[in-house]
Amino acid sequence: MRTGSMRVAEISLPAIRHNVQRVRELTGGRVIVVVKADGYGHGARIAAQAALAGGASMVATADIEEALALREAGIEAPILCWLHGVGADFGQAVAARIEVGVSHAQQLEALAAAAREQGTTATAQLKLDTGLSRNGAAPEEWPALFARAAELQRAGLVRVSGVFSHLANAGDAHDRAQAARFDEGVALLRASGIEPEMIHLAASAATLTSPHLHYNTVRVGVIAYGLSPLADRSSAQLGLIPAMTLRSEIVALRGVPAGTGVSYGFNHVCETATTLALVPMGYADGMPRALNGAGAWVTVAGEHRPIVGRIGMDQFIVDVGPLAGRLELGERVVLFGDPERGHPPVEIWAGLMRTINYEIVAGIGPRVLRVPAEAPAGGDADRGAEAGQ
Template structure:
């Protein structure tokens, strides 16, 4: 089998002093490609619209600190995270850009949020009062955005409750509510009807608030999918996560938006073996050779991010060719049928998703093998896997999400 859409050329070799030479598996992160994608998205969105780089979940598993720095340097105006402690980690890393906390903030976290200059999401008066109290203690303004639930039915205030909440919030000294926003349920679907309905609901909520004297300097609604498909939802800011990595949530990318692949998940061959007909591999011997077969043992398993559901059904790239995963994926190791791939030996690089020379196994296809989405795949890569950051094809940092740094 061969990888689709690209040629069969082997990947360029890594440098002799490349630190990945000693790693069993790693995520390759191309910071130049990420910067190019930020620039491309900025060209795509409505002029005057800000770009918030969504770096929740450790930057979708790539490492929030490095992704944040690269996105901001490339022109993103602010960052967005899911939780207060994610904002804390970025502040501790020395990042002072505006940070919006998208999910619920507990009133007990208000003091920390104000101290760190985090903008939190409001959906109730209790948090608003806690923010006002914290603002008084720290002698500074507390920052918040009001979120309206227009149909996702997950987090936010119901549209009919937005005006009463705005009245309550306006009476709290020291609390500045500078933003109004919502989130879409199905902007990545081919049927646009529900997203268009949500846009109308948000517009009506905005108009109702404005008619009562409550206006907001910044309104935002578009995630990555809506950034691509709904220009009317660009408003004052778009919140882009997956798109930064060159991946569309729907699998479709307009040809005018020339995004680059940012991330590849790689591992090294730890053993090459010859199996005779009838011999099996792995736990349960769920795969057996029908004829003499050459097998590669790869030093990555489900504890690293090679999903166990790929057992006997997934594929990987090796020397620019697509090969099947055989047997059960174990915690630390995976086996591949390399019978038809020459030149494989201990240390040869395997790519589970991403680019291998001119061959590519993109995140969407990798995810579809186990009926999931690219977001899930990226977040499943564990903290023990090294993140290798490159600029100009050279390694600039190696780190793990468990806090250890190799270089």
């Protein structure tokens, strides 16, 4: 049991439910919510439960181990996973009723063998490469793969429940070219005698921008967590609510005179007398060390205050200046959260790091306690729930 955690990622369950409902309103079809990489850093079990409560038809992971962990955590809903090593244990997947994304004939045969050994039927979704050039069966493989899948389906070893691909997000013309290739694959699959229940191509970006790519299912990740996949539109503009509030607390306050050097290397020197607050969060927790001196800020007592000095493995320093007399040890510090509630958006870190919001939230470290909260994002999580996680 962990108590009194100094590092918390508060995860708003209402926010995730709202975001999934928003996707359902936009598409009118089935929604698969991707909870790989520990739910994009939000906690896979927390994210899966909230997504399903919001109306998701299925959750998805990258690999079998992630899917099995969800089963062990009590998630009984359909789960899809699609990225497999040569030694992947499809037997465990079949036994746990996990739908396996199949990208080539060798995987299909291994899945059928696992089903045969257990005397049951495995469920597969066929993944097609339509131009992203990553995993998925290439067009020249489709005829043989589909014919064999149909044969195994007639034999009762494999049921093909879906077909899917992934867009490169390289612009509308490329998306439409991929969709045309995907349509060819779906038509060929149907001609082989397989009628897939789920047909999905759109991930988060296309779900928001390209209704013609929705088919009967969409497969979303980052928008379920309330983050925008679009450079020119914020979460609020898209009707989304960021689910994660990353927060810590002040564990020391120190008044210092002008000329005081701060943290390693003294790359920050206080120009005037001020007060420095020590916050126990660092690069081991997913806070990029390169943020130091970059202009990043946090909220303390509702005010924006700058991060100063080099960020350490376990801690960083905030210049709290004129707030000093109002602060006590234990004062909450919000590193990022919902800007509609006055918190720094995660996109500030992403912009300073020249990366995307996905990488920041997925990189939050294991020391950070994920706390599910029924309060709005950035509200007060229940302390009892926090202690029991």
